[in-house]
Amino acid sequence: MKKSLFGWMMILSVLLLGLTSCKKDDKAKDDELSKDIKNFVSDETLNQIIDMGMVINKGVDPPDLEGEYLASPYELIGTSVEDDYSLGTVFADYYFRLYDQDNDNLSIKLDYYNGGEQGSGLGGFISGKGDKFSIFIEVNSEYSGYEATLLHVISGTMSKDGIKNFYFTNYMLDNNGNEGNVWIEEETGRVLKDSDANTPFTDYEYKSTKSTMNSFIPGAIKVK
Numbered sequence: 130m131k132k133s134l135f136g137w138m139m140i141l142s143v144l145l146l147g148l149t150s151c152k153k154d155d156k157a158k159d160d161e162l163s164k165d166i167k168n169f170v171s172d173e174t175l176n177q178i179i180d181m182g183m184v185i186n187k188g189v190d191p192p193d194l195e196g197e198y199l200a201s202p203y204e205l206i207g208t209s210v211e212d213d214y215s216l217g218t219v220f221a222d223y224y225f226r227l228y229d230q231d232n233d234n235l236s237i238k239l240d241y242y243n244g245g246e247q248g249s250g251l252g253g254f255i256s257g258k259g260d261k262f263s264i265f266i267e268v269n270s271e272y273s274g275y276e277a278t279l280l281h282v283i284s285g286t287m288s289k290d291g292i293k294n295f296y297f298t299n300y301m302l303d304n305n306g307n308e309g310n311v312w313i314e315e316e317t318g319r320v321l322k323d324s325d326a327n328t329p330f331t332d333y334e335y336k337s338t339k340s341t342m343n344s345f346i347p348g349a350i351k352v353k
Contacts (some may be wrong), residue, residue, distance in 0.1 A: 159277035165254045181207030181320040184284045186294045187259030197226045197333035200323040207320035209331035210313045220346045226333045236342040262285045278302045291330045295323040313351050
């Protein structure tokens with residue numbers, strides 16, 4: 130009888146240790162990026178954009194992000210593009226819509242418009258916790274008839290009025306040989322921010338007619 134009881138106690142101890150281990154693993158993930166993001170964005174690329182000044186908010190419990198927003202003044206704060214615009218240059222306003230957020234899959238969709246560069250129905254992955262978040266999206270973009278594949282990363286802090294401390298990365302993954310000589314080079318990118326730290330809710334439908342800044346430079350176009 131004692132041996133039987135001892136055996137059951139050992140089994141129970143193993144099960145409790147297993148549950149404790151799982152809880153520790155889950156807790157560790159709270160401060161990390163999801164596997165989907167890690168599979169999508171290499172450590173090398175992530176470190177490059179962080180070195181340029183990009184903010185990355187890790188975690189697996191992001192806030193509600195759905196809405197339509199306007200980033201303006203949209204200012205260059207970091208670049209790895211050779212002979213690029215000077216830091217502080219104001220780029221075209223960045224209008225964007227976030228929708229179809231799924232916190233079970235940590236996924237979301239994006240539409241955007243940025244000085245003639247645009248995309249819609251773009252699927253991405255979310256990270257973050259509390260009010261802070263980051264979004265990682267692979268974008269197939271078109272400009273003047275030329276296509277390219279880019280990594281867009283959006284970070285910020287949600288508030289009742291929109292997004293505070295908006296940061297954005299435009300990183301070139303594949304410019305398809307850059308035949309039109311319009312795109313930045315592969316494995317280079319830019320980091321921009323909303324320089325007044327306020328990215329309010331807006332009406333995305335008026336993106337093509339409403340502008341707050343006298344600038345038409347899109348985020349992934351090279352210096353003319």
